[in-house]
Amino acid sequence: MAFIDHIRACNAHDMSRFRPFRTAGQTAGWIHDDFIATLARRSDLFAIQPHAVTLNRELATPEQRSKALDPFLRELKDEGMIKGWRDERYPVTPRWRDEPLMTMERAAIPFFGVRAYGVHINGHVETRPGSNDGLQVWVGKRSRSKPTAPGKLDHLVAGGQSFGVGLMDNVVKECAEEAAIPESLARTARPAGFVSYVMENEEGIRNDVLFVYDLAVPADFVPVNTDGEIEDFYLWPLERVFETLTSGEDFKFNVALVAIDFLVRRGLIPPEDPDYLAIVHGLRLDAAAL
């Protein structure tokens, strides 16, 4: 399996079956044809047009929109359509750092194709700081009970970005929950870019931006999962990450992209690779639109 195949897998979608989700004059997301009949039950909330779904324009403020939509989403949860309800509010923010048009339960996000943000942290141990010699990377194994990608390999720490939480505060929170990393260490995580993709799934579409952080942890640090989401951690030489990525789909689909970005930045994928431009460019597909 080539690196570019992981990128293609995360960007598999047929946009001809989606129409824009319009809110307050902006494209807030993308809605699949299969979800239209469900939305059509609520003509008080949604105007269904051939080329768009528009949220009722009379809902004039973010609060009004969020409050009007929420009972309907809970209905869909009770009917079993929206699975894995999290009680986490995500901002509906077509452009990063704009004021949200509203907030929405995390589990509903892919149905509306709303762009979601997250933080992914490459936890690594450097024998010779700055060098790849002896560089090791912490890899988590996701719990088999996770709704998404059970049993797949993961980063040391990763998490979604809820409404009203700062990025670094989220890094600190997730570091504590997922790997028992003390705050003083978590705050040394260094931003290093982002990865994005647009991936169709059975619910709709994942339209994700993952902010990437590198966190150098001491050689004697051992992560301990505290929220049950990770069942085991391994400390791997960077080369093993490379080999695992090129041999199959053991890594969770989007974790593979962040790991490939790390390999690019650390120089393990050579620019002589015929796919090099496609790989490096492909790690941030579609971000221009948002």
Added chain:
Amino acid sequence: MAFIDHIRACNAHDMSRFRPFRTAGQTAGWIHDDFIATLARRSDLFAIQPHAVTLNRELATPEQRSKALDPFLRELKDEGMIKGWRDERYPVTPRWRDEPLMTMERAAIPFFGVRAYGVHINGHVETRPGSNDGLQVWVGKRSRSKPTAPGKLDHLVAGGQSFGVGLMDNVVKECAEEAAIPESLARTARPAGFVSYVMENEEGIRNDVLFVYDLAVPADFVPVNTDGEIEDFYLWPLERVFETLTSGEDFKFNVALVAIDFLVRRGLIPPEDPDYLAIVHGLRLDAAAL
């Protein structure tokens, strides 16, 4: 001046005034309307159509194409249209690592809007390897006699990628010429991605991919320019690079992009910046097309 302004400056173009340069059934470049009358003098070489310029299809091999075009390009040099003749052959390669469709004198490349490749090297000194504490960056001041961007700030080493030269061999060659860096040190340069842009200029269009390398040099290393292209070198704290980029255009236009990429990868541009997605995505504009 914001980081995004440097990216916009490198991507200023009006493609409505360009038409594809077709060679052997492929789009090999982009030709400005103002260059058409010159090409029309040679109907044996070029077929001028409203929406394309096509190189004579009877030129069946890369050698035939290169040989047929060269005397015409030398005519344009003698007429003073093509300036700064280098006697360097660039590959005409619409896709990285494909066999070239032909080779072309470097000075003619922007007239035909052919994608050009180069290597740019961030030379830095790390007080604490892997950390930004005390990190310093070598900055060159370009000779005032350079045809492009005279007197502007530059990288420790940068150079164009000629036909038939390997990337790392080019790194080694340019390191020796531009900064008297010994081969053993030059070979420790680590690839870290690429930067690309499409910038209209008075000759046509620069359609460039710059492969980015990081080179950690010892604290006692002092670069010496040997080819007259750099008149001075400075060792700056990384923060001074940041401040110089945000205060104006002292850096050469494309060096600014590679420096911004370095700041992103080292975490000096925070993801909380409202422009963050546009900056990180914008550093690699248009590469998908090639």
